[in-house]
Amino acid sequence: MIQQAAVIGAGVMGHGIAQLYAQAGIPVFLYDLEENYLEKARKAIKANLILQVQRGVLTEVESERAVACITYTTDLEEAVRTADFVTEAIPEVIEWKWELYEKLESCMKPTAVIASNTSTIPVSRLAEKMSTPERMMITHFFNPAQLVPLVEVVRHERTEEKIVQTTMEVMRMIGKSPVLLKKEVPGFIANRLQAAVVREALHLLEEGVAEAKDIDLAVTEGPGFRWAFIGPIETADFGGLDTWKRVVDNLAPELSQSRQAPEFLNTLVDAGHLGAKSGQGIYEYEEISVSEKIKERDDKFIELLKVKQR
Ligand SMILES: NC(=O)c1ccc[n+]([C@@H]2O[C@H](COP(=O)([O-])OP(=O)(O)OC[C@H]3O[C@@H](n4cnc5c(N)ncnc54)[C@H](O)[C@@H]3O)[C@@H](O)[C@H]2O)c1
Structure with a gap:
């Protein structure tokens, strides 16, 4: 080795x-x-x-x-x-x-x-x-x-x-x-999956379906809670493939098919509202240094790692 x-x-x-x-x-x-x-x-x-x-x-x-x-x-x-x-x-x-x-x-x-x-x-x-x-x-x-x-x-x-x-x-x-990976594809696996979720989250926000914090909560307290241990394919198996077949058939036509970022994201980026690093993005951020934010994030990730390693 x-x-x-x-x-x-x-x-x-x-x-x-x-x-x-x-x-x-x-x-x-x-x-x-x-x-x-x-x-x-x-x-x-x-x-x-x-x-x-x-x-x-x-x-x-x-x-x-x-x-x-x-x-x-x-x-x-x-x-x-x-x-x-x-x-x-x-x-x-x-x-x-x-x-x-x-x-x-x-x-x-x-x-x-x-x-x-x-x-x-x-x-x-x-x-x-x-x-x-x-x-x-x-x-x-x-x-x-x-x-x-x-x-x-x-x-x-x-x-x-x-x-x-x-x-x-x-x-x-x-x-x-x-x-x-068995073959080369742009974005590999994880970024393709993330991009699909982020596109839909931004679409829901643009359509006024819920506040940003509630869309995020719907992920962290729902699918995100499961995804640290059970991926989407196993989730489908647990839920029942007959049920998931209907979910995909019924919902796929309703989901965002957009080939680009929504207009409101362009407006925010053009205005210099880039998220945590500029103090304002879709959310507003308090005055807290980037290194403190990174420490806070890493702290949570270490806790998750401990749970996963158990
Ligand atoms: N930042 C992310 O979240 C992330 C995640 C996954 C993959 N990547 C990929 O990882 C790679 C690095 O990204 P990063 O975010 O660490 O970039 P970065 O800009 O933070 O760091 C790149 C470093 O490479 C150095 N560098 C520049 N030219 C060089 C050269 N010719 N020889 C040696 N060093 C050179 C720079 O001085 C810099 O310190 C990219 O291919 C990026 O797409 C980034």
Whole structure:
């Protein structure tokens, strides 16, 4: 199994992914273009670990061991030369990713895996210009990567079977629940499902069916409560497929079929009302710093993780 990992890009996703390797006891290089990005990542990882210790899901010793497993570097060759598994988490610009893969292929071990965290670019497109496309994968983590269990794993036609198996094993080693797609589709699985729910929620709001808080409550206290443990397909099985056949037949024509965001969302975005980060979105937010909001969110996710792990 792998002895050394590397994560390229220490931003929102990369720092959390590097933390996962470190918590699994796997030495990891975390690379970014400049020292100040690495410093931000170092602080974020420290805060994540402190929170996990405070909430009793990690011991002080495990936290210290994780910190010791991470080497921060702005030297790309140093980061990847000895790595067996390299995660790419740089911005979603295909030209930047292609340029990076060319560099990686020139200095990585020939057998090492390259796994992109892309949310939207097909893996076959990412591998298009590579001289070793057979080692290219997608491992799509969810924010915050160090807490959300799911990783969607996507291969392309030319990815070697052995690389796919190694990727699945590595994801399990770092404590994740990997799901392997049988074919490439835009948005993979989870973002397609989320987008379908969000489109309908915005449609209900636009139609004046209920207040935003009540639409959200209808999810968190209803389907969302179940979904942490029972997915939509099992829900249909439990409910009875005859019943769900009628539900789909009767409701499908009534659901939003919109191919774009509703007009009111465009108006909000144009006015700079971008949600929690700008203080106003569909809801209004009190003056509370972004880092406090993130801590509050992570606190709840840790509690859910504890329940799921029991
Ligand atoms: N943010 C999310 O919620 C989320 C969720 C799932 C997947 N993703 C995907 O993960 C990837 C990274 O997203 P993010 O939100 O972490 O981005 P980010 O902008 O927070 O971080 C990207 C980091 O990569 C660095 N970088 C830029 N160019 C680079 C290069 N050529 N080489 C090395 N580092 C470089 C930047 O300095 C930055 O620190 C994207 O493909 C994105 O689509 C993001």
